[in-house]
Amino acid sequence: FESAVGAVAASLGNIGPGLGSVGPVLNYSTVPMAGKWVLAFLMLLGRLELFTVLILFSASFWKK
Incomplete structure (x- = not known):
């Protein structure tokens, strides 16, 4: 769990190493x-x- 959360946080934040x-x-x-x-x-x-x-990714953006 710690590795998964650390990898996701590092990926979203573009910081490199996780936990x-x-x-x-x-x-x-x-x-x-x-x-x-x-x-x-x-x-x-x-x-x-x-x-x-x-x-x-929202449909309303592309309907205009």
Whole structure:
């Protein structure tokens, strides 16, 4: 649980190391491939700001 929360927080914040098995001494090699895709998407959300991405995925934005 600690590793998952740390990886998600590190991905959204674009800060690099997380907690637990993805901490500053270890790396993301222990994360399965599907998890790496999720973390990559979260990094994109963190970089573009969450609100902007949510607007792009809303149907009302594209109906105009």
